[in-house]
Amino acid sequence: MSETSVVTNESATESTTNNEDAIVSYKNITKSFGDVEVLKGIDLDIKPAEKVALIGPSGSGKTTIIRMLMTLEQPTSGEIIVDGKNLWHMEKNGELVPATEKHLREVRGDIGMVFQHFNLFPHMTILENCMTAPIHVQKEDKASAKKRSIEMLEKVGLGDKLDNYPSQLSGGQKQRVAMARALVMRPKVMLFDEVTSALDPELVGEVLEVIRDIAKEGEMAMVLVTHEMEFALDIADRVIFLDNGVIAEQGPPSKVLENPDNERLQQFLHRFRG
Amino acid sequence: MTPKGQAPSTGGLTLSFNESNKYKGVITISAIADIFPALIQGVEVTLKVLFASIILGYSMAFIAGFCRLSNNIILRSFTGFYVEVFRGTSLIVQLFWLFYALPMLFNFDIGSNFWAGVLAISLNYGAYMSEIVRGSILSVAKGQHEASTALNMTRFQRMRLVILPQAVRMMLPEFGNYLILMLKSTSLVSLIGMHDILYQGDLLRDANLSQAPTVYLLVLVFYFLMALPLIWLTKKMEAFSKKGVATQ
Ligand SMILES: Nc1ncnc2c1ncn2[C@@H]1O[C@H](COP(=O)(O)OP(=O)(O)OP(=O)(O)O)[C@@H](O)[C@H]1O
Numbered sequence A: 001m002s003e004t005s006v007v008t009n010e011s012a013t014e015s016t017t018n019n020e021d022a023i024v025s026y027k028n029i030t031k032s033f034g035d036v037e038v039l040k041g042i043d044l045d046i047k048p049a050e051k052v053a054l055i056g057p058s059g060s061g062k063t064t065i066i067r068m069l070m071t072l073e074q075p076t077s078g079e080i081i082v083d084g085k086n087l088w089h090m091e092k093n094g095e096l097v098p099a100t101e102k103h104l105r106e107v108r109g110d111i112g113m114v115f116q117h118f119n120l121f122p123h124m125t126i127l128e129n130c131m132t133a134p135i136h137v138q139k140e141d142k143a144s145a146k147k148r149s150i151e152m153l154e155k156v157g158l159g160d161k162l163d164n165y166p167s168q169l170s171g172g173q174k175q176r177v178a179m180a181r182a183l184v185m186r187p188k189v190m191l192f193d194e195v196t197s198a199l200d201p202e203l204v205g206e207v208l209e210v211i212r213d214i215a216k217e218g219e220m221a222m223v224l225v226t227h228e229m230e231f232a233l234d235i236a237d238r239v240i241f242l243d244n245g246v247i248a249e250q251g252p253p254s255k256v257l258e259n260p261d262n263e264r265l266q267q268f269l270h271r272f273r274g
Numbered sequence B: 001m002t003p004k005g006q007a008p009s010t011g012g013l014t015l016s017f018n019e020s021n022k023y024k025g026v027i028t029i030s031a032i033a034d035i036f037p038a039l040i041q042g043v044e045v046t047l048k049v050l051f052a053s054i055i056l057g058y059s060m061a062f063i064a065g066f067c068r069l070s071n072n073i074i075l076r077s078f079t080g081f082y083v084e085v086f087r088g089t090s091l092i093v094q095l096f097w098l099f100y101a102l103p104m105l106f107n108f109d110i111g112s113n114f115w116a117g118v119l120a121i122s123l124n125y126g127a128y129m130s131e132i133v134r135g136s137i138l139s140v141a142k143g144q145h146e147a148s149t150a151l152n153m154t155r156f157q158r159m160r161l162v163i164l165p166q167a168v169r170m171m172l173p174e175f176g177n178y179l180i181l182m183l184k185s186t187s188l189v190s191l192i193g194m195h196d197i198l199y200q201g202d203l204l205r206d207a208n209l210s211q212a213p214t215v216y217l218l219v220l221v222f223y224f225l226m227a228l229p230l231i232w233l234t235k236k237m238e239a240f241s242k243k244g245v246a247t248q
């Protein structure tokens, strides 16, 4: 399984430098909750179609990093650029001012997210969960949104559950619906926040399988916060180790996960490998 | 009712109970036949007050509930004041204010005792139920807001498509209970001269005091019969609301 994806990793080493062609750039991002500085200056470029795995100890700020890109959390300082557009600031009379809701909506349309706890809409069927946003947000016509949603649900193996409600599904099935719901919006960047950690162990496989399939298709960039090291090794172009609010080490998975320089990362991996 | 083996003595007791009641007035079939048609006349008034109060009361609940969630501090405090005043004072006093006091003080007339009654009930119950509206909206899980933001919905779409449909499911069982309370409180309009069921009952009692037990028994039955469909509706709403809510 892992040989094929490691071959696609040549580009990963240079991606630490600033790139104009990045789909997402974090520029010196800091984030504090009250007096606690959780992120202490993050610089990060993500290339189109790049698969990035974000690892690190609990509380190191992994979730916070991706939530800021989804506009669920506002950075304390720094800029995030999405496809050339400043996410949290906009220009007004030649000055940078805090983004309005309208501006946020214009920029975050390229971003999608899958959550640890699925967050499916419990009052809607599986199909409605998927087709609501294309119809109302992207103004797609109903027939086409429905058709694409069904195709997407078939792709994640739930073509026979269209009219079921989320409460009738297993955790693994719910998470696959959540992925289909995000995918029908055709984002350029998809964020995954520990999407298997709320699942029973026997259900983890089916969800990882779907992510693997999505990753193979290629064109979408993916940022995965994960504790599944084998999986990261398998699908990621680049692994980033976050520690104490900074990027402590990053590089191709074969290097970061198998031959790390950072001492804290060595300890961290040791705990996982047992 | 009677335990076996004590038949003779308790039999005698029951008899004397009936005897003694005879002097105070008893419930007889013939009296029921007289009273029933008179009370029926009050049903229409009671139902009219009820339906108007339901429509206005729930509207008030949503308006005040949303105002209390607004970002506008003036709107929020003003609505908060309204809610506390109407929850903190009694419905009868509010009714008398609207019907007697306000017209005298400000020289404006609500127009009819019907609207005074409906307004008092709606404002009172609207105040209580606005807390349900507000509380339900607030208790829809944070993850639901986040998922709809991640799908790039507008603030309005998030409310309309995701939050409110779930919040309403939480409101329904409570709303059902208030429906029945509202029915019962409509009887207060008899105090401002409306000819509802209770008013008709009072008239009959005034005409013939010995009929009072029968009259008020029938009044109870009438209210209970009107409450039955509301109780049934509440059960339905509870069942419906069990599906499809994500709370924190
Ligand atoms: N809304 C918040 N208010 C206050 N503190 C917060 C908030 N969100 C996160 N934090 C704190 O910020 C730090 C980083 O949190 P974050 O969730 O990003 O970590 P994480 O790396 O995702 O951890 P985990 O592996 O446990 O999910 C933690 O110490 C957390 O307690």
Ligand SMILES: [Mg+2]
Residues within 6 Å of the ligand: A062, A063, A064, A193, A194
């Ligand atoms: Mg996390």
